[in-house]
Amino acid sequence: MSRIISIANQKGGVGKTTTSINLAACLAASGKKVLLADLDPQGNATSGIGFNKDDLSPNIYEMLIQKAAPEDTIRRHPFIKNLHIIPSNIELVGAHNDLHDDPRKYFKLKHSLQKLLANHNFEYILIDCPPSLGILTVNAMIASDDLLIPIQSEYYAMEGVSLIIKTLQKIRKKANTSLNLFGVVLTMYDMRTNLSRQVEEEIRKHFTGRVFKTVIPRSIRLGEAPSHGMPIILYDLRSAGSQAYIKLTEEVLERYGRK
């Protein structure tokens, strides 16, 4: 039984990659077999957990344009044995033009992951999306069971939310009837400011019942961890950021009715 989760929000810098990496690492460290798919040409998820994105071929781009079998793109994390990744790098920008005239262009990722799941029993596949609602993020949402939206506790973050919800509804109608809004997680929350509290109030009102109780605080250690190529639980386990992602993982598992 496998769940595929897209971590998406077209607003930039809201914590998509940080949430993808740390939720994936925490799930893996809780004994779940996890695959993290980096679907951003920036390759931040790939480098953020310590891989060198420029010498990993085949990668997700070659998988999407069917130059490589999905099997062959999977790498195992050296320290966290249940954690695997499909790496990305700048070549992925090419997907846009390569797939433009292909009638199946929006279903490429879905087909690849289906092939992959025939041979691997990943319990969770997390997809880190780029900051746009273009062909890559649409591919992710069509391939997924669930959508997780990180929202920064800042003003602009609220403006963009209706956009991704509209996209979810459109995809649900046209291409993936079972795509579910799994939840919203507030990130970079600064306890000292009214702004964070106001945004939280507004978001909880707008998404009644779908906002995780756990809020990820702004924490310097979370910003430092990727420069060491580590998820936060390996970089500074007892930091506020790490404790928050551990709590979020517990909430995620509860929502799935699993321990």
Next chain:
Amino acid sequence: MSRIISIANQKGGVGKTTTSINLAACLAASGKKVLLADLDPQGNATSGIGFNKDDLSPNIYEMLIQKAAPEDTIRRHPFIKNLHIIPSNIELVGAHNDLHDDPRKYFKLKHSLQKLLANHNFEYILIDCPPSLGILTVNAMIASDDLLIPIQSEYYAMEGVSLIIKTLQKIRKKANTSLNLFGVVLTMYDMRTNLSRQVEEEIRKHFTGRVFKTVIPRSIRLGEAPSHGMPIILYDLRSAGSQAYIKLTEEVLERYGRK
């Protein structure tokens, strides 16, 4: 004599919009006639300085697809008389498909701004770009004299820089020989962390002579200002964020040899 400046970086959330709004406002408040063009479908620059993006037609999308004359898209700021804006909203996402088969698709903005400058004497035109290197940002770089790159003082920010420099070089070779790397500005600098210092050292080494001396500190007031629809000089003039953007404006004017 007019200068057109693109404010771009495909990494999300690095302070492109915050720099566009506040540099535009400070230049206008220094007596320069300024136009801020919002080229992001999120419309953050439009709402960040107090306009309602969903009831401003015609906007930049209609200008790009030539449904509206450039003249007709300009709005004047109610409080800062030298500041004007071409607003944006979600319709701009449509530009991608609308222009896809048009051989002049990458020159639309350049043509519109040239028409506009025939009748208006804007001294500075600032273009706020979305977090990608797609058709919109390419249009901006082809239309521009200068490129200003905000870089967040964080780990991932360094990874993406080579990408936008490659794009600059490609555009300079193929479409805009005079496009100049005007400068790099460090944003969200946190004096308390080593990470910010390390990123600053790395960036100043990498871009010798092109990084502005002024560094924009992380400042809660900068994050609050857009929720009041104001640039920082109207929201909290004596805050650290405001003082930094005033200093940056002085440096920008010095580089242009103007007072």
